[in-house]
Amino acid sequence: MQGGLSPLAWATIVWxxxxxxxxxxxxxxxxxxxxxxxLGEHEVVIVRPCAxxxxxxxxxxxxxxxxxxxxxxxVRISMCSRDDPAWPIAxxxxxxxxxxxxxxEICVVDPHGRNRKTCQLAATIxxxxxxxxxxxxxxxxxxxxxxxxxxxxxxxxxxxxxxLMPVEAVAAQSxxxxxxxxAGILGASLHAFALxxxxxxxxxxxxxxxxxxxxxxxxxxFAELVNxxxxxxxxARRLRARGxxxxxxxxxxxxxxQGRSFKSVYKRFSRWLMVVRTQRPGLLWTYPLxxxxxxxxxxxxxxxxxxxxxxxxxxxxxxxxxRIATAVLAARFSQLHxxxxxLVRAIGLGEVALWIAFWSSLGPREVIWRGNRxxxxxGGTLLPVEPASKPAELPSPxx
Numbered sequence: 001m002q003g004g005l006s007p008l009a010w011a012t013i014v015w016x017x018x019x020x021x022x023x024x025x026x027x028x029x030x031x032x033x034x035x036x037x038x039l040g041e042h043e044v045v046i047v048r049p050c051a052x053x054x055x056x057x058x059x060x061x062x063x064x065x066x067x068x069x070x071x072x073x074x075v076r077i078s079m080c081s082r083d084d085p086a087w088p089i090a091x092x093x094x095x096x097x098x099x100x101x102x103x104x105e106i107c108v109v110d111p112h113g114r115n116r117k118t119c120q121l122a123a124t125i126x127x128x129x130x131x132x133x134x135x136x137x138x139x140x141x142x143x144x145x146x147x148x149x150x151x152x153x154x155x156x157x158x159x160x161x162x163x164l165m166p167v168e169a170v171a172a173q174s175x176x177x178x179x180x181x182x183a184g185i186l187g188a189s190l191h192a193f194a195l196x197x198x199x200x201x202x203x204x205x206x207x208x209x210x211x212x213x214x215x216x217x218x219x220x221x222f223a224e225l226v227n228x229x230x231x232x233x234x235x236a237r238r239l240r241a242r243g244x245x246x247x248x249x250x251x252x253x254x255x256x257x258q259g260r261s262f263k264s265v266y267k268r269f270s271r272w273l274m275v276v277r278t279q280r281p282g283l284l285w286t287y288p289l290x291x292x293x294x295x296x297x298x299x300x301x302x303x304x305x306x307x308x309x310x311x312x313x314x315x316x317x318x319x320x321x322x323r324i325a326t327a328v329l330a331a332r333f334s335q336l337h338x339x340x341x342x343l344v345r346a347i348g349l350g351e352v353a354l355w356i357a358f359w360s361s362l363g364p365r366e367v368i369w370r371g372n373r374x375x376x377x378x379g380g381t382l383l384p385v386e387p388a389s390k391p392a393e394l395p396s397p398x399x
Contacts, residue, residue, distance in 0.1 A: 113226025160244035184350025206232025230275030
């Protein structure tokens with residue numbers, strides 16, 4: 001095409017400029033600085049929901065002894081049955097925590113709702129108490145984590161909940177394709193919480209968070225969320241609807257999840273996207289625009305190159321440079337260390353897994369979660385899948 005850029009070239013330039021601006025915004029955005037407040041006599045309850053004998057479970061539960069805090073915590077390790085493989089591990093962890101002077105109790109919870117983790121939170125967090133409740137999933141290592149910053153963020157009264165960014169540092173060095181794909185999404189893309197939390201101020205990740213029990217009581221507590229997929233997103237929505245702040249903090253926690261298959265990882269992200277689809281549907285289409293754009297943009301650059309080779313080459317170079325820059329900055333902000341080969345592998349596996357998860361989330365609203373087949377309804381409500389009706393039986397010849 002002579003005399004100027006084609007409309008397709010212009011559209012690609014606008015798209016790339018938007019992505020470049022988003023990355024720049026994520027880099028330049030500063031987190032709000034909350035004043036430190038005296039913890040005083042505030043009660044802090046730490047809940048560790050467990051399900052199964054996950055890798056490093058004992059080390060993760062005991063890692064509180066290596067965290068940084070000045071309060072006196074009350075630890076509640078919860079599970080849904082004494083037959084859970086996590087039970088003997090929890091007993092050993094409780095013994096070690098008590099030996100370190102930490103008040104620890106193991107709670108067996110009736111899974112009366114379809115979201116078992118939320119059932120555990122509802123049963124172990126007393127909303128009648130004036131306290132700060134903290135949740136750390138069983139794959140979270142608290143070694144070196146500053147827990148005081150979570151507590152301080154809630155004491156001034158304007159912040160109802162705060163969360164720390166989960167990082168899959170162990171998975172980044174794993175040989176399992178599933179681990180590498182998950183680490184690629186959460187540590188080498190714009191989806192890394194270290195970047196995403198600076199772009200999406202309405203986000204809330206429930207892997208490591210603190211919430212005021214007083215504010216929690218005002219929105220009905222976790223008891224009203226036991227049948228919702230994405231209870232963290234719904235909790236944040238309810239708190240913000242009452243005018244409270246829900247903030248990401250600058251600290252990070254390390255997830256020790258590992259040994260996962262590629263299929264289990266994209267199924268997990270498909271559930272995440274199902275939460276987005278049912279609770280924040282307008283946000284779902286930002287995935288192909290921002291998180292899954294590389295392959296599309298390369299295709300557009302190739303189409304432009306058919307008539308304008310130089311322009312197409314520039315657009316392709318811009319696309320690849322932007323994707324690599326995003327991965328490098330995501331890893332740096334997440335405090336992850338990749339070799340060049342590891343970074344390329346993480347980008348590729350992460351892109352493929354997220355594409356599969358995205359297309360899966362557009363299908364029927366069904367998920368298989370902890371062995372149960374469920375339908376995700378409006379607002380993330382979990383419903384049992386209705387069994388197919390049996391065909392009417394024909395009368396017997398004797399009738």
